[in-house]
Amino acid sequence: MHRLLEGQSDTGITLRAFRLNTVMNHLIFAGRRGRVYDRIVVLSGVRPGDSALDVGSSSGYLTRRLASVAGPSGQVTGVDPSEPAIAYARRYARPGLTFAVGVAQNLGLPDASFDVVSCTLAVHHMPEDQRQAAFAEMYRVTKPGGRLLTADLAPLLHSRGRRKPGATTPADPMRDLATAVGYQVESAGKLPLLRYIVAVRPEQPRGQAPVTGS
Numbered sequence: 001m002h003r004l005l006e007g008q009s010d011t012g013i014t015l016r017a018f019r020l021n022t023v024m025n026h027l028i029f030a031g032r033r034g035r036v037y038d039r040i041v042v043l044s045g046v047r048p049g050d051s052a053l054d055v056g057s058s059s060g061y062l063t064r065r066l067a068s069v070a071g072p073s074g075q076v077t078g079v080d081p082s083e084p085a086i087a088y089a090r091r092y093a094r095p096g097l098t099f100a101v102g103v104a105q106n107l108g109l110p111d112a113s114f115d116v117v118s119c120t121l122a123v124h125h126m127p128e129d130q131r132q133a134a135f136a137e138m139y140r141v142t143k144p145g146g147r148l149l150t151a152d153l154a155p156l157l158h159s160r161g162r163r164k165p166g167a168t169t170p171a172d173p174m175r176d177l178a179t180a181v182g183y184q185v186e187s188a189g190k191l192p193l194l195r196y197i198v199a200v201r202p203e204q205p206r207g208q209a210p211v212t213g214s
């Protein structure tokens with residue numbers, strides 16, 4: 001049954017049965033899914049006219065919400081490795097709302113091209129040893145001054161592998177993954193079932209002094 005729902009590849013666990021996943025999401029959020037995702041949209045800071053990227057978008061539930069705020073002058077893209085989910089999401093495509101098959105670790109999108117990058121409930125689908133590469137890619141495509149919003153089920157983010165004796169469990173794996181690639185975490189907290197972080201790509205790369213007029 002598990003194999004029918006999900007495909008385990010070397011880049012992550014791809015959801016084939018995205019419709020069933022949607023039903024399960026509604027159940028686990030106990031009728032609050034819409035409110036939780038509305039809150040995620042607010043936390044993402046997306047504004048009319050923004051370009052936004054939703055990584056691990058599945059059938060585009062959050063992507064469409066982001067697009068409704070970005071409006072007709074915005075440009076919102078959802079990316080997911082699941083071809084059936086992207087095929088479904090494309091039913092909602094319109095100018096300014098597009099979907100593509102792809103993985104977070106290799107987005108194939110231009111540098112510094114998004115005001116907002118979101119990634120919800122997808123980090124735990126990525127192999128642990130590829131999560132850092134995924135955050136590096138999300139950083140690469142975020143505009144300087146742009147924002148990253150990630151939210152996930154905290155218990156699923158913790159290492160399932162054997163721990164070295166004495167190794168500590170990171171309190172907040174998403175915060176560590178984001179700061180390691182250069183994001184500055186602005187806020188972090190809890191939503192029903194989820195932990196989130198909001199982080200900003202600094203205007204100046206680390207260690208580079210701002211250019212001042214003479």
Ligand SMILES: C[S@@+](CC[C@H](N)C(=O)[O-])C[C@H]1O[C@@H](n2cnc3c(N)ncnc32)[C@H](O)[C@@H]1O
Nearest residue numbers: 012013014015056058082103104120121122125
């Ligand atoms: C539980 S769904 C979350 C969908 C949506 N973001 C939400 O919040 O409802 C997780 C998604 O992550 C996708 N996924 C798996 N591996 C991935 C990867 N390496 N990069 C991006 N997405 C991935 C799966 O195909 C699946 O659609």
